[in-house]
Amino acid sequence: MVLIFADQTDGQFKKTTFEALSYGAKVAEQLGVHAEALVLGTVNENLNSLGKYGVTKVHHVRNEVLNSFDAQVYTQVISEAVKATGAKVVVVAHNNTGRAIAGRLSARLKAAMVPAAVSLPDTTGGFIVKKVVFSGKAFANVSLNTDIKIISLNMNAFKIAAVEGTAEVSVLDIPVEAAKVKVVATNKVTGEIPLTEATRVVSAGRGLKGPENWGLVENLAKALNAALACSRPVADSGWRPHHEHVGQTGIAIAPNLYVAAGISGAIQHLAGVNRSKVIVVINKDPEAPFFKAADYGVVGDVFEVLPKLTDEVQKFKGV
Amino acid sequence: MKILVCISKTPDTTAKIAFKNGNSQFDDNGVQWIINPYDEWYALVRAIELKEKDASTVLHLVNVGGADADPIIRKALALGGDEAIRINTTDLHDSFYVASQIAEVARNGGYDLIFTGKETIDYNGSSIGGMVAELVGLPYISLATHFEISGATATVTREIEGGEEVDEVSLPVVVSCQKGMAEARIPNMRGIMSARTKPLKVVEPIEAPVFTTIQNFELPPPKAGVKLINPDNLSELVRLLHEEAKVI
Numbered sequence: 001m002v003l004i005f006a007d008q009t010d011g012q013f014k015k016t017t018f019e020a021l022s023y024g025a026k027v028a029e030q031l032g033v034h035a036e037a038l039v040l041g042t043v044n045e046n047l048n049s050l051g052k053y054g055v056t057k058v059h060h061v062r063n064e065v066l067n068s069f070d071a072q073v074y075t076q077v078i079s080e081a082v083k084a085t086g087a088k089v090v091v092v093a094h095n096n097t098g099r100a101i102a103g104r105l106s107a108r109l110k111a112a113m114v115p116a117a118v119s120l121p122d123t124t125g126g127f128i129v130k131k132v133v134f135s136g137k138a139f140a141n142v143s144l145n146t147d148i149k150i151i152s153l154n155m156n157a158f159k160i161a162a163v164e165g166t167a168e169v170s171v172l173d174i175p176v177e178a179a180k181v182k183v184v185a186t187n188k189v190t191g192e193i194p195l196t197e198a199t200r201v202v203s204a205g206r207g208l209k210g211p212e213n214w215g216l217v218e219n220l221a222k223a224l225n226a227a228l229a230c231s232r233p234v235a236d237s238g239w240r241p242h243h244e245h246v247g248q249t250g251i252a253i254a255p256n257l258y259v260a261a262g263i264s265g266a267i268q269h270l271a272g273v274n275r276s277k278v279i280v281v282i283n284k285d286p287e288a289p290f291f292k293a294a295d296y297g298v299v300g301d302v303f304e305v306l307p308k309l310t311d312e313v314q315k316f317k318g319v
Numbered sequence: 320m321k322i323l324v325c326i327s328k329t330p331d332t333t334a335k336i337a338f339k340n341g342n343s344q345f346d347d348n349g350v351q352w353i354i355n356p357y358d359e360w361y362a363l364v365r366a367i368e369l370k371e372k373d374a375s376t377v378l379h380l381v382n383v384g385g386a387d388a389d390p391i392i393r394k395a396l397a398l399g400g401d402e403a404i405r406i407n408t409t410d411l412h413d414s415f416y417v418a419s420q421i422a423e424v425a426r427n428g429g430y431d432l433i434f435t436g437k438e439t440i441d442y443n444g445s446s447i448g449g450m451v452a453e454l455v456g457l458p459y460i461s462l463a464t465h466f467e468i469s470g471a472t473a474t475v476t477r478e479i480e481g482g483e484e485v486d487e488v489s490l491p492v493v494v495s496c497q498k499g500m501a502e503a504r505i506p507n508m509r510g511i512m513s514a515r516t517k518p519l520k521v522v523e524p525i526e527a528p529v530f531t532t533i534q535n536f537e538l539p540p541p542k543a544g545v546k547l548i549n550p551d552n553l554s555e556l557v558r559l560l561h562e563e564a565k566v567i
């Protein structure tokens with residue numbers, strides 16, 4: 001059986017969870033077994049509906065301790081659930097929660113784990129999964145050599161596939177340890193699309209000259225229904241908040257569309273964005289290295305190109 | 320207080336990524352090795368700042384690797400560690416093997432605080448901190464952007480989906496560090512001089528299993544090449560994004 005950990009925040013599932021569920025269902029199909037989901041804590045949604053992503057059963061551990069996150073407690077509960085259900089493959093999303101628990105789970109279950117996975121397993125002669133290495137500049141095929149296997153699925157690496165079906169929900173009774181980590185505050189970035197969840201991203205660099213010009217970037221992002229990102233010097237200079245910084249030392253993203261305005265395309269910047277499906281570069285310097293990594297390029301001044309492009313997108317959308 | 324910082328060796332961020340021996344090995348020809356940026360800029364510097372605030376703090380560094388890691392360990396000592404431990408392994412092992420070695424040092428050292436980087440920029444595992452925490456039986460806070468300590472309690476801000484969370488936890492704890500924790504520093508002359516005489520202990524590894532093996536590496540397929548669009552004809556770009564790329 002393939003068990004997918006369906007991560008929730010404030011009672012709601014995220015895009016990365018649906019990706020993990022769809023992926024897990026496909027792995028199960030390939031192995032000729034069932035896919036089942038594991039949900040921890042209180043949820044607002046109807047759990048039967050997770051059947052839409054291909055799982056036949058949802059195991060629900062309802063203990064309220066699980067409404068705040070402690071990696072140690074989560075690991076204990078997920079490990080017990082793996083043992084109780086006899087799962088042989090465990091799938092988690094390689095998001096912030098996944099990064100906190102995948103290693104712990106591997107150590108606790110003495111099970112091989114592949115982080116930042118981007119492919120379905122090749123099971124022809126073993127169990128081999130492709131993962132990102134060198135910050136997106138290459139891939140490694142990793143063989144998982146234990147009885148139980150854990151896959152931490154990279155974000156935006158697998159398409160969500162909705163199917164017909166509902167899942168049976170069963171309450172799983174697992175004693176939960178007391179949490180040692182106490183959550184004292186949460187600050188959510190509201191009203192914006194979180195960068196890691198976004199399918200489209202508009203990003204800008206030092207070519208924008210100063211924070212006062214970001215309206216141009218925001219307008220294009222709004223027209224495209226995209227999230228905002230920036231290069232490192234932009235965040236370091238305080239023009240934009242740190243959580244928008246993408247690249248080697250910032251966030252790594254893999255949206256369908258990445259628009260880069262006034263960014264030179266340094267190798268450390270590319271490391272965070274080179275897995276985007278389509279890259280559009282706007283730069284006044286035709287020699288800017290970013291053009292080598294781009295699918296579409298506009299050689300021009302951002303102060304002219306951004307407003308015009310925003311207009312054209314709005315026209316296209318009939319606004 | 321006793322702090323352990325996990326230091327790994329990675330290729331420089333601008334290194335050319337290529338493979339040899341039938342794509343089974345990283346081609347390190349001409350590659351510069353550095354301290355993994357997350358370990359150096361965030362984990363190590365924050366630990367040094369804590370030591371600067373409380374001079375009784377003991378700061379140890381640990382690396383699992385061969386003698387070729389000594390230069391980066393010396394650099395870390397020059398930045399501010401008191402003593403380094405290198406667990407002598409030359410072969411390529413997996414994350415669990417490395418974590419088992421670090422856990423052994425952690426268990427015997429009686430550390431109040433263990434810092435790792437968010438991830439290595441070559442393997443991109445993001446997994447060793449959690450493994451060490453589980454093996455030693457400690458709480459783990461990952462992707463930390465701020466870290467403060469007061470008595471035996473740590474207050475840690477960590478990144479969550481679409482925001483951040485502030486956690487409180489009693490020591491000892493394992494924390495993985497990223498941007499925000501501290502600002503990068505460069506070693507000064509006094510640090511470089513004193514690093515030469517600081518202890519760098521080499522110990523032999525304990526037995527530990529290996530769960531995964533890398534079969535081979537692949538480079539992504541090359542891009543087809545950029546299609547340039549005239550800045551006066553941006554409706555063409557919108558058309559291509561819709562009809563050809565199908566992203567809007």
Ligand SMILES: Cc1cc2nc3c(=O)[nH]c(=O)nc-3n(C[C@H](O)[C@H](O)[C@H](O)COP(=O)(O)OP(=O)(O)OC[C@H]3O[C@@H](n4cnc5c(N)ncnc54)[C@H](O)[C@@H]3O)c2cc1C
Binds near residue numbers: 267
């Ligand atoms: C270890 C390490 C890690 C790093 N990590 C990251 C990282 O995670 N993310 C990151 O982004 N960087 C990172 N960097 C920094 C990186 O090397 C570059 O310095 C940085 O990405 C440059 O940012 P930029 O492109 O915004 O600025 P610049 O390099 O200054 O480029 C500005 C660009 O704007 C163009 N431009 C200027 N005016 C206009 C105009 N009017 N119209 C159109 N175009 C214009 C210019 O032609 C130029 O190409 C890292 C560096 C190191 C050493």
Ligand SMILES: Nc1ncnc2c1ncn2[C@@H]1O[C@H](COP(=O)(O)O)[C@@H](O)[C@H]1O
Binds near residue numbers: 357358446448
């Ligand atoms: N060989 C190693 N020796 C010491 N610490 C390491 C080693 N490999 C990884 N680490 C630590 O574990 C963190 C996460 O590594 P990884 O799980 O490989 O992405 C790194 O940022 C280091 O702090």
